Amino acid sequence: MRLxxxxxxxxxxxxxxxxxTIVALFGMSSSxxxxxTKDITIWAYDNWAKAAEKAVEIYQNNNPxxxxxxxxxxxxxxxxxxxxxxxxxxxxxxALPDIFYDEDYNYAEYILYYGDMxxxxxxxxxxxxxxxxxxxxxxxxxxxxxxxxDAGTGVMxxxxxxIQAAGLTDEDxxxxxxxxxxxxxxxxxxATGVDMIIMCPGGDMExxxxxxxxxxxxxxxxxxxxxxxxxxxSDAFATMKSLYQAGIVWDVPGWDDYFAAIANGKAxxxxxxxxxxxxxxxxxxxxxxxxxxxxxxxxxSDVYTNYSNLSGGNWFVIENENSExxxxxxxxxxxxxxxxxxxxxxxxxxxxxxxDLVAGLTVLPHPFWGSQDIITTLCQxxxxxxxxxxxxxxYEMTYTVGPLVGEYISGKxxxxxxxxxxxxxxxxxxxxx
Amino acid sequence: MxxxxxxxxxxxxxxLPALFIITVTIYVPLIYAFYLSLFGGRGRKFEYIxxxxxxxxxxxxxxxxxxxxxxxxxxxxxxxxxxxxCLLAYCLWNLKSSTMKRFLSILFYIPSVTSPVxxxxxFKQITYPDGIxxxxxxxxxxxxEESSVINNAAGARILISAICVWSWxxxxxxxxxxxxxxxxxxxxxxxxxxxxxxxxxxxxxILPNIYPVLIxxxxxxxxxxxQLYTEVALITKGGPGVSTYTSALYLxxxxxxxxxxxxxxxxIGIEVFFVxxxxxxxxxxxxxxxxxxx
Numbered sequence: 001m002r003l004x005x006x007x008x009x010x011x012x013x014x015x016x017x018x019x020x021t022i023v024a025l026f027g028m029s030s031s032x033x034x035x036x037t038k039d040i041t042i043w044a045y046d047n048w049a050k051a052a053e054k055a056v057e058i059y060q061n062n063n064p065x066x067x068x069x070x071x072x073x074x075x076x077x078x079x080x081x082x083x084x085x086x087x088x089x090x091x092x093x094x095a096l097p098d099i100f101y102d103e104d105y106n107y108a109e110y111i112l113y114y115g116d117m118x119x120x121x122x123x124x125x126x127x128x129x130x131x132x133x134x135x136x137x138x139x140x141x142x143x144x145x146x147x148x149x150d151a152g153t154g155v156m157x158x159x160x161x162x163i164q165a166a167g168l169t170d171e172d173x174x175x176x177x178x179x180x181x182x183x184x185x186x187x188x189x190x191a192t193g194v195d196m197i198i199m200c201p202g203g204d205m206e207x208x209x210x211x212x213x214x215x216x217x218x219x220x221x222x223x224x225x226x227x228x229x230x231x232x233x234s235d236a237f238a239t240m241k242s243l244y245q246a247g248i249v250w251d252v253p254g255w256d257d258y259f260a261a262i263a264n265g266k267a268x269x270x271x272x273x274x275x276x277x278x279x280x281x282x283x284x285x286x287x288x289x290x291x292x293x294x295x296x297x298x299x300x301s302d303v304y305t306n307y308s309n310l311s312g313g314n315w316f317v318i319e320n321e322n323s324e325x326x327x328x329x330x331x332x333x334x335x336x337x338x339x340x341x342x343x344x345x346x347x348x349x350x351x352x353x354x355x356d357l358v359a360g361l362t363v364l365p366h367p368f369w370g371s372q373d374i375i376t377t378l379c380q381x382x383x384x385x386x387x388x389x390x391x392x393x394x395y396e397m398t399y400t401v402g403p404l405v406g407e408y409i410s411g412k413x414x415x416x417x418x419x420x421x422x423x424x425x426x427x428x429x430x431x432x433x
Numbered sequence: 434m435x436x437x438x439x440x441x442x443x444x445x446x447x448x449l450p451a452l453f454i455i456t457v458t459i460y461v462p463l464i465y466a467f468y469l470s471l472f473g474g475r476g477r478k479f480e481y482i483x484x485x486x487x488x489x490x491x492x493x494x495x496x497x498x499x500x501x502x503x504x505x506x507x508x509x510x511x512x513x514x515x516x517x518x519c520l521l522a523y524c525l526w527n528l529k530s531s532t533m534k535r536f537l538s539i540l541f542y543i544p545s546v547t548s549p550v551x552x553x554x555x556f557k558q559i560t561y562p563d564g565i566x567x568x569x570x571x572x573x574x575x576x577x578e579e580s581s582v583i584n585n586a587a588g589a590r591i592l593i594s595a596i597c598v599w600s601w602x603x604x605x606x607x608x609x610x611x612x613x614x615x616x617x618x619x620x621x622x623x624x625x626x627x628x629x630x631x632x633x634x635x636x637x638x639i640l641p642n643i644y645p646v647l648i649x650x651x652x653x654x655x656x657x658x659x660q661l662y663t664e665v666a667l668i669t670k671g672g673p674g675v676s677t678y679t680s681a682l683y684l685x686x687x688x689x690x691x692x693x694x695x696x697x698x699x700x701i702g703i704e705v706f707f708v709x710x711x712x713x714x715x716x717x718x719x720x721x722x723x724x725x726x727x
């Protein structure tokens with residue numbers, strides 16, 4: 001018995017020696033491989049992760065011997081932003097990817113507070129080729145710190161079958177004012193019993209579309225509050241309340257509740273960013289029923305338009321030992337590659353904001369939208385979107401204003417009280433800058 | 434001079450790993466959070482401002498609303514947990530079949546080990562405007578045709594409270610049942626022989642005996658309410674308005690969603706910690722006062 005233990009122990013020793021040797025040999029071979037290649041990590045979420053994957057595929061096909069290994073990490077938007085912010089605030093460059101995608105709203109925070117951790121992309125591409133409204137949120141002090149990518153073009157999606165049931169045509173939905181929209185909504189509800197629009201004041205999605213369509217934002221380009229004596233906000237809030245007073249709103253508690261409302265045909269229209277298009281078209285049973293048109297405009301001023309933007313984002317390159325190559329790759333793919341632009345437009349309705357790419361787009365038919373070419377339409381709308389600087393605090397103002405507007409609509413506040421509360425919130429939030 | 438007990442060194446040695454882990458994972462972050470709360474600024478631009486963040490919190494409507502909501506939840510949830518927990522524990526204790534006791538104990542405990550994300554999404558589905566709960570309430574004319582459970586402040590608060598009660602009661606039921614198990618059975622038997630009703634036995638013998646555990650239940654469930662995040666973040670996102678906004682949700686947004694203000698977010702955490710401490714102290718003092726009276 002004693003002998004067998006000794007034998008086993010020796011056997012174990014030999015086994016350990018063999019395993020360690022194998023591991024060491026493989027380790028050496030992998031480290032020698034590592035010295036020849038470098039890793040590029042890209043973080044993105046939702047459909048933009050698909051853009052990154054496609055970009056890598058195209059790049060590797062064109063450059064099979066680039067010497068770089070790409071890792072695309074797809075994660076939830078909240079998770080990604082949290083990881084990025086923690087790494088930036090602790091200065092942990094190693095914890096960051098080489099390239100990542102994020103919304104316009106976060107640009108100012110990243111560059112103002114952590115500018116030294118981002119690669120200056122000014123020399124790599126010509127910003128003049130882009131739709132003007134996109135360029136305002138990627139530059140700081142004359143330098144460009146992100147590659148403008150897509151827009152969340154403000155659009156009204158509507159159910160053409162329900163509009164026709166009310167005796168109206170697609171032409172009747174063109175370039176509406178909100179007053180005209182309300183009148184149409186009443187007709188649709190009378191004819192079909194279905195509400196005209198899905199809304200969630202707490203999420204402030206419709207609100208943000210209206211503010212930018214009027215060429216305004218919570219803060220001006222210098223970061224000063226822009227609420228006081230701003231007629232556009234007053235008109236926007238009053239308009240949102242009048243929609244509810246007309247009884248044509250299918251109210252939802254959160255923005256993800258829109259899905260159920262769309263799936264169950266609870267309303268005839270939705271005002272939102274163009275990123276709703278892939279979501280709406282994911283309901284094949286509703287094929288042919290949906291169209292898009294401009295968002296309705298406020299009345300009372302010539303600066304109010306039918307065009308807007310909700311979100312949209314840019315590609316950022318982190319300053320590290322790979323940043324030179326990462327910048328070249330990101331610009332080659334996300335700023336200039338026509339194949340990628342065509343793929344994203346046709347698969348996910350993510351249209352480029354680079355006018356050269358727009359001009360070269362090959363648009364495939366999308367029967368879901370009937371005979372309407374929504375990709376070209378979105379690109380045309382992008383030419384007219386008013387430019388605003390989102391600056392810092394876009395999210396905080398959104399989360400603050402949304403609930404207040406909800407309470408104004410429910411009658412808790414008057415319009416003046418609402419404006420005062422939002423002004424005070426803007427002072428408090430902006431005062432931190 | 435007090436002498437060390439036998440094997441004192443060995444005992445300390447056994448305590449050390451746990452002490453080390455608790456210190457590193459709880460006390461050090463707590464102290465660091467307090468230190469961080471003394472700094473203002475955003476991102477990596479910190480500046481020492483003393484108690485400036487705490488002063489600002491006192492005039493921050495969002496924070497005060499979230500704190501108010503926590504107290505509203507506490508007023509609804511804690512009594513419900515105590516009532517249902519006591520009743521279920523007493524029913525369990527009264528059961529003759531030990532198999533049934535074990536089965537029901539497991540059944541009651543299951544919600545406590547269910548993922549909050551999973552059950553939050555489930556409850557969200559059934560309270561949608563078209564969900565089964567909203568539809569039933571519409572049939573009963575409790576809700577208007579255009580509304581849903583989470584579209585109004587009262588409905589949203591009741592829903593969040595109901596979910597917490599459903600999820601947490603099982604855990605406290607088992608604690609309370611263990612407390613009832615420790616009550617002197619001869620006293621209960623004597624009362625029964627003297628003709629006391631079940632309700633009277635529960636009120637006059639069991640409740641006074643499990644009073645310390647009831648206070649502990651109050652303390653623990655109150656603390657959980659101040660940390661309420663998952664259910665609110667997934668179901669109502671603090672809405673409608675700010676009716677279900679909690680301090681934990683505000684803290685998270687201040688740190689990771691809005692322009693990062695780690696000092697301010699830490700101050701929210703520390704402030705909530707002291708509020709919890711205050712609530713706990715009130716309950717413990719109440720307990721001591723009651724003990725002195727008896």
